[in-house]
Amino acid sequence: MSRTLHFRSLQYAGQGPGPRLIVTGAVHGNETAGTRGIGRVMAQLDSGKLAIVNGSVTFVPVVNPLAYANGARAGDRNLNRNLFPKADPQDFEDRVANWLCPLLAAHDVLLDLHSFNSPGEPFVMVGPRDNDGPLEPFHREREERALARVLGVRRFVDGWLRTYGAGVQRRLRDDRELETVLRYGVGTTEFMRTTGGYALTLECGQHDDPQAPDVATRAILNTLAHLGLVDAPRPEPVARDRMEVLSMCEVHDKRADGDTFSRPWTSFDRVRGGDEIGRRADGTPVVAGSDAVILFPDSAARAGSEWYYLARENPDF
Numbered sequence: 001m002s003r004t005l006h007f008r009s010l011q012y013a014g015q016g017p018g019p020r021l022i023v024t025g026a027v028h029g030n031e032t033a034g035t036r037g038i039g040r041v042m043a044q045l046d047s048g049k050l051a052i053v054n055g056s057v058t059f060v061p062v063v064n065p066l067a068y069a070n071g072a073r074a075g076d077r078n079l080n081r082n083l084f085p086k087a088d089p090q091d092f093e094d095r096v097a098n099w100l101c102p103l104l105a106a107h108d109v110l111l112d113l114h115s116f117n118s119p120g121e122p123f124v125m126v127g128p129r130d131n132d133g134p135l136e137p138f139h140r141e142r143e144e145r146a147l148a149r150v151l152g153v154r155r156f157v158d159g160w161l162r163t164y165g166a167g168v169q170r171r172l173r174d175d176r177e178l179e180t181v182l183r184y185g186v187g188t189t190e191f192m193r194t195t196g197g198y199a200l201t202l203e204c205g206q207h208d209d210p211q212a213p214d215v216a217t218r219a220i221l222n223t224l225a226h227l228g229l230v231d232a233p234r235p236e237p238v239a240r241d242r243m244e245v246l247s248m249c250e251v252h253d254k255r256a257d258g259d260t261f262s263r264p265w266t267s268f269d270r271v272r273g274g275d276e277i278g279r280r281a282d283g284t285p286v287v288a289g290s291d292a293v294i295l296f297p298d299s300a301a302r303a304g305s306e307w308y309y310l311a312r313e314n315p316d317f
């Protein structure tokens with residue numbers, strides 16, 4: 001069946017110069033808030049209610065059509081890992097990548113729309129600080145973070161690839177494997193930044209939250225206005241005192257399949273230093289070293305892979 005699925009993008013170009021924006025939905029096939037938000041904005045453009053006057057916007061309502069058709073997160077595998085063009089594609093997601101990566105590289109800015117599993121507030125994942133390091137060199141921090149502040153949400157998380165990379169490094173005995181495994185951490189936004197662009201992942205809310213498509217729609221419209229693609233007032237950035245900024249700083253792996261959480265944690269739950277987070281399979285308590293926020297807890301993780309992340313508040317954005 002997957003051989004007959006085609007890939008689809010739609011572009012609106014203005015007559016004036018401006019940035020080339022790409023907006024993506026359903027990178028994970030069961031995350032459809034972005035698909036619906038894109039549909040609403042395209043309806044406004046197609047009816048003439050809204051017009052692109054500068055630059056261009058490309059919409060990809062469904063990035064992963066196999067996962068989308070199945071109502072599942074992934075087709076053959078998670079598209080948002082090891083996202084690079086492949087000379088010898090092995091699975092459906094490799095074939096998506098061979099279409100998607102050159103498309104991303106032909107743009108300046110990516111807004112990637114997702115949703116999440118447990119109830120909670122929308123948040124934005126932003127990239128690294130400007131740096132020339134080997135892991136994720138980047139020079140568009142100011143533009144990226146300025147866009148993040150006008151999307152219409154107040155919660156921000158940074159430091160993903162750095163934290164993931166530190167966890168990988170700890171697990172590996174042989175440094176030569178490091179680059180291979182770090183490539184595994186590259187998804188849409190990380191790939192976009194390797195091409196000289198900047199990129200944000202917006203997590204619009206719980207998968208079935210009826211407000212999540214509204215969050216996606218507002219974020220797209222605000223992005224179009226912020227970048228000057230439409231004739232509209234520039235949206236006001238969220239006030240500093242309303243922002244919640246979290247930097248991911250630790251990843252904790254399961255050591256055995258039988259490691260268990262002491263509570264059914266959900267992302268953004270707060271722990272105090274000394275709180276018990278879980279128990280190792282042998283009964284040893286796993287305790288928070290200091291006050292922190294839990295992110296992406298995965299009770300189903302396998303031994304040797306990421307169990308949960310810890311983040312700390314970072315007033316500096």
Ligand SMILES: [Zn+2]
Pocket residue numbers: 027028031114115
């Ligand atoms: Zn997702």
